[in-house]
Amino acid sequence: MPDEPEQELELTSSLVPLFVITNGRALPPDHEYEHTTLVMAAQDAAATARTLSPEAGQVMALVTEGFLSVAEVAGHTHLPLGIVRILLAQLEEDSLILVRRPIPRAERVDRELVSAVLEGLKNRFGA
Amino acid sequence: MKQDTLVWCMVAVTVIAVAAVVALAARNRALGAKKQQSEAELRRQLHTSDSHLHLSRAELQRFRSEQDGTLREAKEAAEENTKAVLKGAASFLQSLAAEQTTLLDSVQRKYGGHAVLSDLLEVNHANAQMARKAQGIAVMCGAPLGRRNRPASVYDVVRSAQGQIRNFHRVSVMQQTALALKASAVAPVALAVAELLDNAASFSQHDAPIEVTFQRAQSNLCIVIDDAGVGMNDEDRQRATELLSGDVVPRLSQLGNQPKFGFPVIGLIARQYGFKVDVTGVSRYGGVRAVVLLPEELWTMEETPPAQEAPVSSILRAEGRSQSGTARTTHGLPKRGARQAPIASVPGPVATPPAPSAPPAPERTGRSSGRSLGAFQRGTLSGRNLDTTSPEGSEDA
Structure with a gap:
């Protein structure tokens, strides 16, 4: 150690750690609250919203006026997406928000299977 | 004739008796003198040996105090050496932990x-x-505490x-308050509250709640921590009060094998930064009520709005306006337009958020799906934080 320990250490990290903001809650599963999932405050949410943590309150304030995508919520709150998803999961559990999930993407057909079928057809009918 | 003989005999006996008495008296006198002489001699001897004893006793005392002093000095020197090494x-640990926290952020x-x-x-x-542990050890060794350069609400300091x-999830902060701690008080109060919370958590059952409330008493701001633990007896309470006042600073070697830093650390920083901590109260659950009493020099009434609040409020204002605007169908129903306001307020990757006082420009009312898509993309990106990990992002968080 250099002999200048009297110099005060400056703490630059964020004061409130993220795991306190989420209260130690785990991430929701991957398919929940994707980027394009839309969220909006429930009708009677305003009364209970006062007891929320400032971050959850901020999310609620963003979605009171209408549907907003999860990605946009994350962008506005400057919180990491995962943290926003945890907060949203908590809010939905408390039925403070409505969630509209995106239409699931059509599944890709297995290319090998298709070529196997094609192969079979060719063998059967001769091309 | 016979009578004469008798008389003479008596005379002789008398003479002999007188002689004997005289001789005995003389002897007696001599013996008395001798006795007195020897007594005086003995007394003198006793006196000298007494003074000898006195001298030796004083010397012994001197030696003993000298030895005590040397021992104390040696102990203090050892303590100082230990402290210097540990400090x-x-x-080093403290700065490493701080660096790691920033990195993890x-x-x-x-x-x-x-x-x-x-x-x-x-992690x-x-x-x-x-x-926290590193900070505690550093404080015990007389090293300075880390410092924050921004004031923060007392609610955030407790969090x-x-x-x-x-x-930590056993702790619930029951109130939110806008009262803010001055920048210099943020780190020490956070450490003191953390030690108190740790104490509350360790001396109560693993699922018992710990409640934090705030109270203003005259010009002081109090952080009140209630636990549902076992409480303290009078002896513990007295000891805790001594330690928390900072009057009694135990030696490092007195802290035991599983060192209890908590109270001594709180006492030291409370004295250093000028606040008071009391743990003699009884909580509403029968456990300990700890109170951190912050004098008015350490806090202000000013609110410290989080830096991110500006874009949020500007969205809401803008949305309200667009709803009351002219975009309506022929049947009088509001037209669903592309979102205007979020577009304007989503900051670009490097752009700083608009100042909170700047009102949104009034001419943003037309539809523009191109801008909307662009904004959506930017929002997504900043949400995912794929390419916007600029140093500003982590700094203002």
Whole structure:
């Protein structure tokens, strides 16, 4: 150690750690609250919203006026997406928000299977 | 004739008796004188040996105090040496932990959309506990505490403290308050509250709640911590009060094998930064009520709005306006237009958020799906934080 320990250490990290903001809650599963999932405050949410943590309150304030995508919520709150998803999961559990999930993407057909079928057809009918 | 003989005999006997008496008296006198002489002699001897004894006793006392002094000096020197060694090591650990916290902060933001985030949060929790211990040891050794250069609401300071203990989810902060701590008080109060919370958590059952409330008493701001633990007896209470006042600073060697830093650390920083801590109260659950009493020099009435609030409020204002605007169908129903306001307020990757006082420009009313898509993309990107991990992002968080 250099002999200048009297110099005060400056703490630059964020004061409130993220795991306190989420209260130690785990991430929701991957398919929940994707980027394009839309969220909006429930009708009677305003009364209970006062007891929320400032971050959850901020999310609620963003979605009171209408549907907003999860990605946009994350962008506005400057919180990491995962943290926003945890907060949203908590809010939905408390039925403070409505969630509209995106239409699931059509599944890709297995290319090998298709070529196997094609192969079979060719063998059967001769091309 | 016979009578004469008798008379003479009597005379002779008398003479003999007188002689004997005289001789005996003389002897007696001599003996008395001798006795007195020897008594005086003995007394003198006793006196001298007494003074000898006195001298030796004084000497012994002197030696003993000298020895005590030397021992004390040696102990103090040893203590100072230990402290000096530990101070260096603890400061090193402290700065390393702080660096790691900053690093973890940016990593968490970088991988905010990734599943690894939950593990990162746990790592950060472990790191926060380590940082607290390192700070405690550093304070015990006389090293300076870390410093924050921004004031923060007392609510956030308590949440910061909450993150530094193991079972942090048992702690619930019952009120939110806008009262802010001055920048210089943020780090010490956070550490003191963290030590008190740790104490509350360790001396109560593993699922018992710990409640934090705030109270203003005259010009003081109090942080009140109630636990549902076992409470303290009078002896413990007295000892705790001594330690917390900072009057009694135990030696490092007195802290025991599983050192109890908590109260001595709180006492030291409370004295250094000018606040008071009391643990003699009884909580409403029958446990300990700890009160951190902050004099008015350490806090202000001013609110410290979080830096991110500006864009949020501007969206709401803008949305309200567009709803009352002219975009309506022929049947009088509001037209669903592309979102205007979020577009305007989503900051670009490098753009700083608009100043809170700047009203949104009034001419943004037309539809523009192109801009909307662009904004959506930017929002997505900043949500995922893929390419916007600029140093500003982690700094203003």
